[in-house]
Amino acid sequence: MAGRAKVPEELERLTKSQRLTVIDEAALGFENTVIARRTLIDHYPQADIAAEIGYDRSVVSRRSRDIFARLIDVARILHMA
Numbered sequence: 001m002a003g004r005a006k007v008p009e010e011l012e013r014l015t016k017s018q019r020l021t022v023i024d025e026a027a028l029g030f031e032n033t034v035i036a037r038r039t040l041i042d043h044y045p046q047a048d049i050a051a052e053i054g055y056d057r058s059v060v061s062r063r064s065r066d067i068f069a070r071l072i073d074v075a076r077i078l079h080m081a
Contacts, residue, residue: 004039004043004045004046005039005046005060005061005064005068007039007040007068008068008072010072010075010076010081011040011068011071011072011075011081013081014075014080014081016041018075018080019040019041020037020041021078021080022071022074022075022078022080023036023037023040023041023071025074025078026070026071026074028067028070031053031055031063032063032067034049034052034053035049035053035060035063035064035067036067036071038052039064040071046060046061046064
């Protein structure tokens with residue numbers, strides 16, 4: 001689907017409860033947590049996430065890469081990935 005972030009395989013395999021745990025444990029800050037939750041839990045398009053937090057869609061796309069990398073690291077530490 002257009003506008004949706006490509007979720008890395010390591011995160012795609014996690015259950016919803018595991019995703020929530022990883023997001024909470026990652027201590028991403030408010031906006032990055034919103035991006036992570038809307039992408040991984042709610043499956044919002046990037047344009048909708050950007051409108052919600054007042055950023056451009058391209059900013060959400062760039063931030064998503066760093067957020068996903070952090071979440072993968074946390075999932076590995078928690079032995080989920």
